[in-house]
Each structure stands twice: as structure tokens, then as C-alpha cells.
Amino acid sequence: MKVSEAKYLSKKIMQAGEIPLLIGHFGVGKTDIAREIATETGRKLVILVLSQMEPGDLIGLPARDENKTKFLAPDWWPEDGNTIVLLDEINRAHRSIRNAIMQLLVDKRIHNHILPSGTWIMASMNPPDENYDQVELITDPAFLSRFFILEIHPEPDEWLSWAKKNNIETEVVDFISKYPEFLSVHELVSLKASIKPSPRSWHKLSKVLSLMDTEEKKEYSYILASGIVGPEVAKVFIDKSIAGDINTPTEILLNGNIPDKLDIHEANGLLVRLVDYITTVDDKELEKLSNMLDIVSDNLLKLSNVVPKDSFEAFVRMLVNLSNLPGLKGEFSDKILRKLVNR
Secondary structure, eight states, X not given: OOHHHHHHHHHHHHHTTOOEEEXXXXXXXXXXXXXXXXXXXTOEEXXXXXXGOOHHHHHOOEEEETTEEEEOXXXXXXXXXXXXXXXXXXXXXXXXXXXXXXXXXXXXXXXXXXXXXXXXXXXXXXXXXTTSOOOGGGGOHHHXXXXXXXXXXXXXXXXXXXXXXXXXXXXXXXXXXXXGGGSSOXXXXXXXXXXXXXXXXXXXXXXXXXXXXXHHHXXXXXXXXXTTTOHHHHHHHIIIIISTTOOOHHIIIIIOOOXXXXXXXXXXHHHHHHHHHHHHOOHHHHHHHHTTXXXXXXXXXXHHTTSOHHHHHHHHHHHXXXXXXSSHHHHHHHHHHHHHHTO
């Protein structure tokens, strides 16, 4: 999702008392999202870079109280609930502080210190790939189930708008305008394959959806659901309860069941589902799609006529990212791009 979408959803998630986990490559704006939300809501921001912290920094140091030992509050501990605590680089947290993180997520406390009521918590990390150090907690289902996973992919137009407002040199802005492919690394970001549904995750999803109106649900329900119950379950949930008359990705790609008109929320939601479908589809289904390339490309061109131009361009950029992958997904995406270009 775009940075603006991640920011909007992070705020909604925290308003519901839940915790967003922003995942993206370095420099995509994860910390800036926290800063902007803090500024807009008048909250103090506390950033804990967990990879640089010792256990005592996080949980406080022990002290003697008469005949008992108690832990002093760490110096970062919020004074009131008008605070956002950002747990940065959670995938690099040392094993010795991992349990304390879990206690903070589950009970909003560490030892005898309870977070002030109203304190918001959010977390961020780099994706689990060969470019970053990582630890096993990023694959721990019990740990991941505490978060709404929000995967960030910066959009060139969005970054250019930010750059102009923040006095980025003209030479840089002009270069990225002409060559947007050089804005950031073209690698997929995903933890969704590790996310499974549970009674807890459905409860969390319900709390956030309760803060949204009908139009917001159309646009964001799939992103939210896939980040807390997993993409496969999210597809069924959206198809059966949210999307209404909007067809499934298979019906769109193979049967051409495309509405004559889509509003902006329906269009963006559908394109997100298509991207996730192509990203997570199994090899058997992918072979079926590969044998029907002409039909798939024709239907995508048909779809391009009923969705916003910039939304479809973002979809094509994601196909470019997928085309760099090894195996069937990369080959399929590359062939589809060639078909689209030649039609």
C-alpha cells in the first residue's frame, strides 16, 4: 500500500486500541508516518529502536524497596496516555527483551508498570529477506497475531509530491519524475503467508471495521483483513461479505466479469486483490492462467478502462516487481506485461 494509506489505516487501528506493524524497506517513510500521526493528533512520540537497546533500557532496572525488589520505570515510560510508542526494528530485538515486548503488546505493561490509559502503540520493521538481519520472532504466529500487518510500497507520485513540499533539490525531483523505477528497491514485501485466522484476529478486525463507514470498508477491508487473518481468508471474507457484486480475481481474469462502472473505492480494492491473488496463487492455478494469457491480458485491458488511470499504472508497476521473481510467477508476470504493451 501507499504511505498515505498506511498512515490512514495506522491511525484507525490505534484508535480501535490495536497495534499496526509497518513493514517496508529502509527509507520508505515508516518512522515519518509515526511522526506525522503524532503531530496531527497532538501526541508525544516515543521511538524505541529495539536493536540498539539492552534489557535494562526497555524494562527498567531493579531496585530494593524495603524487603522486596521492584523495577524502576525506564526513562522512556510515558507520563500520560497522550503518547505514541513506536517499537522500531522489532525483527532485530534481542532474545532477552522479546518477552518484555510481548508483555507490552498483550497487557500494556512491563513488570509493575502499566501504560497510561489511551497510550497508542505501533511497530515497524524491515522485510524478512536476505538484505536484513532477522530473528525468529518474525515467523512466530503468536507474536504476529498481535498486529495488523501493513506492507508499504512507496509510489513515485506520492514521493514526488512530498519532495516538492520538503525542498528536495530540483535535480533529484526531475530525475525521479523521468525515471520513477529508481525511487526504491523493486523487491516484494510480505509476511502475509505466515498470518493465520483466530478468534482473536477476527475480534481485532471487527474493532477496526466498526470505526469505518461503508465507503471506507469498500476501499480498505481487504488490506486490513489480509494483514490480520491472512490473504486467503481475506479473499473469501471480502467476496462473501463486503464486495457484494464485485467478482473474484479469477472471474475477472478468466471470465471477464468486469462491471461497466466502479467507484474509486471499489476499483482500488479490486486492484489490490488482483495483486495479492497473483502474488500468492499456487503453481497449479498459475499454469492455468499461463495457458490463457491472451484472455487474461484482454480482460486486464478491459479492466483498465473502468478503473482510474493512476491506479492501473500502480498495478502495472507491481507486475514489473513480480516479473523480477524467479520461477512461474516471474515468467507469468513478464509475459502478461509483454502482452499488455503489445496491445
